[in-house]
Amino acid sequence: MNEIEKRIDADRRLLELLAQTFPNITAASTEIINLESILNLPKGTEHFMADIHGEYEAFLHIMKNASGRIKRKAKDLFAGTLSNDELRELCTIIYYPEQKLELIRNAMEREAAELSEDNVSEALAEFYTTTLSRLISVCRVVSSKYTRSKVRKALPQEFAYIIEELLHESTMDNDKHAYVDRIIETIIQTGSAEAFIIAIAGVIQRLAVDQLHILGDIFDRGPGAHIIMDFLSGLHNFDIQWGNHDALWMGAAAGNDCCIANVLRLSLRYGNMQTLEDGYGINLVPLATFAMETYADDPCDRFGPRLERDDTTHNEKTRRLIAQMHKAISVIQFKLEAQMILRRPEWKMTDRLVLQNIDKERGLYIVDGKEYEMTDCFLPTLDPQHPFQLTNEEAELVRQLHHSFRVSDKLQKHIQCLFTHGCMYAIYNGNLLFHASVPLNPDGSLKEVDLNGHLYSGRELLHRIGMTMRAAFNADTPSAEKRFAKDYFWYLWCGQDSPLFDKDRMTTFERYFLRDKSMHEERKGNYYLLRNNPEVCERILDAFGVEGSHRHIINGHVPVRVAGGESPIKADGKLMVIDGGLSKAYHGTTGIAGYTLVYHSRGFELIQHEPFENVDEAIRRGTDIQSSKQIVELSGRRIRVRDTGKGKELQRQISELKELLYAFRHGIIKERLRK
Numbered sequence: 001m002n003e004i005e006k007r008i009d010a011d012r013r014l015l016e017l018l019a020q021t022f023p024n025i026t027a028a029s030t031e032i033i034n035l036e037s038i039l040n041l042p043k044g045t046e047h048f049m050a051d052i053h054g055e056y057e058a059f060l061h062i063m064k065n066a067s068g069r070i071k072r073k074a075k076d077l078f079a080g081t082l083s084n085d086e087l088r089e090l091c092t093i094i095y096y097p098e099q100k101l102e103l104i105r106n107a108m109e110r111e112a113a114e115l116s117e118d119n120v121s122e123a124l125a126e127f128y129t130t131t132l133s134r135l136i137s138v139c140r141v142v143s144s145k146y147t148r149s150k151v152r153k154a155l156p157q158e159f160a161y162i163i164e165e166l167l168h169e170s171t172m173d174n175d176k177h178a179y180v181d182r183i184i185e186t187i188i189q190t191g192s193a194e195a196f197i198i199a200i201a202g203v204i205q206r207l208a209v210d211q212l213h214i215l216g217d218i219f220d221r222g223p224g225a226h227i228i229m230d231f232l233s234g235l236h237n238f239d240i241q242w243g244n245h246d247a248l249w250m251g252a253a254a255g256n257d258c259c260i261a262n263v264l265r266l267s268l269r270y271g272n273m274q275t276l277e278d279g280y281g282i283n284l285v286p287l288a289t290f291a292m293e294t295y296a297d298d299p300c301d302r303f304g305p306r307l308e309r310d311d312t313t314h315n316e317k318t319r320r321l322i323a324q325m326h327k328a329i330s331v332i333q334f335k336l337e338a339q340m341i342l343r344r345p346e347w348k349m350t351d352r353l354v355l356q357n358i359d360k361e362r363g364l365y366i367v368d369g370k371e372y373e374m375t376d377c378f379l380p381t382l383d384p385q386h387p388f389q390l391t392n393e394e395a396e397l398v399r400q401l402h403h404s405f406r407v408s409d410k411l412q413k414h415i416q417c418l419f420t421h422g423c424m425y426a427i428y429n430g431n432l433l434f435h436a437s438v439p440l441n442p443d444g445s446l447k448e449v450d451l452n453g454h455l456y457s458g459r460e461l462l463h464r465i466g467m468t469m470r471a472a473f474n475a476d477t478p479s480a481e482k483r484f485a486k487d488y489f490w491y492l493w494c495g496q497d498s499p500l501f502d503k504d505r506m507t508t509f510e511r512y513f514l515r516d517k518s519m520h521e522e523r524k525g526n527y528y529l530l531r532n533n534p535e536v537c538e539r540i541l542d543a544f545g546v547e548g549s550h551r552h553i554i555n556g557h558v559p560v561r562v563a564g565g566e567s568p569i570k571a572d573g574k575l576m577v578i579d580g581g582l583s584k585a586y587h588g589t590t591g592i593a594g595y596t597l598v599y600h601s602r603g604f605e606l607i608q609h610e611p612f613e614n615v616d617e618a619i620r621r622g623t624d625i626q627s628s629k630q631i632v633e634l635s636g637r638r639i640r641v642r643d644t645g646k647g648k649e650l651q652r653q654i655s656e657l658k659e660l661l662y663a664f665r666h667g668i669i670k671e672r673l674r675k
Contacts, residue, residue, distance in 0.1 A: 008663050015660050015669060022657065023672040025664050032657050034147075035650050039642035042145045042601035044210025045069070046428070049596055050435070050556025052214070053245070053583035054222025054275060058593065058612040060231060061625055064095040066208035067596035067607045068627040073141050073208075078134070088622035090134055097201040099619045101194050128193040132184050135200045136166050142207045143167060145601070154206045156199045162187070163200060213428065215556045216243025216435030216500075219275070220266045221583045225249075226279025229414040232421070240422035243435040243557065244493055244500035247469070251489025252405050253415040254472040257398055258340050258490040260405055261333035265508075268326040270585060271305030271314055280411040284325070286400045290393060291324035298378045302512055303327040308584060331381060332398065334509055338388035340490055346450065347491055354509040355387035365514055372514050419470060424462040424499070429599070429644045430548030432541055434462065436557035437502040437527035444526070444536040446543055449497040452484055458543040462499060465492070500557075502527055528558065537574035550633065552576060554597065563591025568606060569632060576632065580608060587611060593625075603634035 008015060022028040047067060052059050065071060071091045078087060093100045105124065112120045143151045148168070155163050166180060187196050212235065219225040232238060242250070248266075251259030264287065267276050276282040300323035307314060314322070334355050341349045357367045363377040381391045390398065405411065425434040438458060439447040446457040456464050469492075471477040472485035492498045494506040502525035510519040530536045531553075541551050553571075556579035560568045568577045578597050581590030593611040597604065610626040617623045641647045663669040 004659065004662055005666075005668075008659050008668055011656070011659060014656065015663055018656060018660050019664075019669055019672070022660065025661060025671060028657050028661050028664065032654055032661075034149075035654050035657075038147060039640065039647055039650055041147065041641050043429075043639045043641055043644050044145065045208070045601075046211045046213060046599040047209050047596055048213045048215060048433070048554055048578055048599070049582075049594075050215035051217040051243070051559070051579040051582060051586075051594075052222075052225075052228060053217055053220055053585070054225040054228065054272065055582050055584065055594075056222065056224030056227040056231075057615055058582055058609075058625070059228055061095065061612055061615070061618060062594070062596060062609065063209070063212075063231070064205055065091065065624065066205070067598055067609075068625070068629075069598065070094055070138070070142070070204060070208050071624065074138055077137055077141055082134075085622075088624075090131070090138075091624070092619060092622045093131060093197065094135070094138065094201045094204050096615070096619045097194075097198040101197060103619065124193075125188050128188045128197070129184055131197060132187065132193065132200075135197060135204070136180075139163070139200055139204050139207070140167055142204055146207065146210075151207065154203055156202065159196055159199045162196070163203065210237065211428070212238040213426070213433055213554075214238065214240045215433055215554065215578065216241050217245045217556065218243070219249045220245040220263075221270050221272065221585050223272050223274040224279075225275045226410065226414065229417060233414070233417050238421060239426055239428075240418060241426055241433050241435050242418065242422050242424060242466075242469075242500070244498075246418060246422075247489055247492040247500055249411075250415050250418060250469065251472075251486065251493070253408075253411050254486045254489060255402060255406050256486050256489050257402055258333065258336045259493065260398075260401055261329055261336055262490075262493065264329045264401070265326065265333055268303075268322050268329065269306060271307050271311075271319075271322055280408045281404075282408060282411075283400070283404045286397055287325050287329060288321060290397050291328035292321065294380060294393075295324040295327055295378075298324070298327070300324050300327045302376050303330070306585065330508075330512060331379060332390065332394050335388050335390055335394070336398070337490070340487060342388070344487060344491070346453075347495055349495070352494075352505060353388070355382060358382065358384070358387070360384060372516050372519060374513050375515050376513055415473070419473065424466040424469075425459070425544070427544065427546055427645070429646075430546060430551040431599070432544050432546045432551070432553045434499070434553075434555050436500050436555060437525060437531075438462070438540055439497050439499055439502060440526040440530060440536070442526055444530050444533065444539060446540075447497070447526070452481075452488075458540070459545065465499070496525075531575055532570045534571045534574050537571040541574075550635075554578060559586045559590045560595075561590060562608070563589075568595060573633060576604075576606070578606070582609070584611075597632075601635075601639045603639075604632035606630040606632050 022031055049062070071087070074087060074091055082090070104127065108120055108123050112123070148164070151167065152160065152164060162183060166183060187193055214232070218228055218240070240246070248259050248262055252263045264276070267273060273284060277284060303323040303326040304319055305314065305322045305326070338353050338355060341347065341352055357365050358374070358377070358379070359366055360377055360379060360382065363374050365372040365374050381394060383389060425432065427433070439449050439461070441447045448455040448457045449461055451461065451464055451468065468485050468488055471481055472489065477485065492500045494501055496504055504523040507520050507522055514520070537553055540553060552573070553575045555577060558577065559579045559581045560566050560577055562580065568580070570577060576597060578595045580592050580595035581587055582594030587593055592608050594609045596607040596609070598607060606629070608628045608630065612625045613623055642651065660669065664671050
């Protein structure tokens, strides 16, 4: 028995299964040819984004324009032939086809009415002809690096055949040019022009980004996390590395009351109830009623929502109510967290039993024998003898809120999407992706962390955490394990050894109630202190089994203070931090409005975004997110699919198919005809 026959004997079960899909020599040979051709295509374009924080308008615009990539391709394609205004209009049609077409049509009709003319149909037909031709050219460019099969899968069913014909017929041949022109004429004559433009614009958007990586924190702060999740749920090729804010919402959906209280507090802090009420149907009336009654005589000055300076959507009455609700849920949160800390002593968080340190009568906070002045001591539900106990009214409110989160079908659906497409970390094409950190010792070695009585570090730690999070939602999880899993979501949010937090403590109480700012400090873990060291990054990459001569760590979580001169590229290029502050709450901190890291067949580019005005302005005036490009790393040669992780998988498939061919030809496995 030769070597290949030994391998076939060892892989016999696998090859029998493979033969069900490729039942004969012809089928197996055809697939080998197909896979070999794919290996030689340029690698698809990957987009990396982090810390979206509910800013759905900016996020969706970035996705529609592929981080400015579509405009750059159109500009190169039509260089010297289109004016800036024409280019702007074409790109806006690609991004927002329905809305822009309506504006253009209405403008033509108004102009014709003012001139008492009746040639709107001719003008529209000419516009449609020009626009369709340009869109087809753009679509050819963005689809050029994909197989016909992959492009076909991106096409809308109702126009798939026509679009495919237009994409793959050359207009250099006169006969073919007439053929293409006639197709476009017929599209217009049958009244299908606008529907076709909308369809092909969608194809361009889909093909401009081959793979989307979201490095955590879809939720909190901004108003539209649910809209972002709806968009992602409709994509086919994306992945998510969970962030601390994602874990908080996952815990809330699992029924962790500490997580529920934190989700509510953060939403109220930023005056954002849209995601809760409009997105997930969370009933906030009980909280509002309780807050108005309990804090009727309290100005709640420290709890006013953080709003933009030009905010006009919240009047004084609304702001007052938000402040009352904000304070009410904050006090409840501190009580619930104390109960959790006492229930889980292994987490060693007794220093966060903050309510027991309050002297209400004197207005002081006393810890380690030192007294601190409190900015607010109106705490009518706090019993100094039993500081962690909820009042009957608070307990009933928690029960109602718990029920509202648990029965929200849309929330549960979106959390399932996070599980389906997400994990704590991922490795793609030599890049290690995670949201925040990997716990380290002071010397840069991987720190062993206790997880439910077992010690783990590095890759195994993040894997086990991910499995624990899933256990909270699995029906077959034993009850004690499920209770721990549900509780653990809160530890991920604020526990010292959590890779999603990695600080010594979360000083929420101190920031609300203590004037002394030294008590607000949160000391970062060793990962943040050492991440600029190339050797430490190499050690982490080795521990996670990341291969390749050009390998990187990519994460977000901590906003890069660009305005202060901080660079997102660290550790001599080994680490890229791509939290550029997409959230409006961070624009002042970072000085920009987000990053997209783009990895295409030529290398890495970091796209730095300026603030996005709004969708209406983008449609009406063709305004776009102003972006600047920074070359991070260029390859000496064009990167092909065979150079990627997907390429390695395809080469394994080719090897298995070649074994199957040998087995067919030597009668080891019998061929079958396709039915």
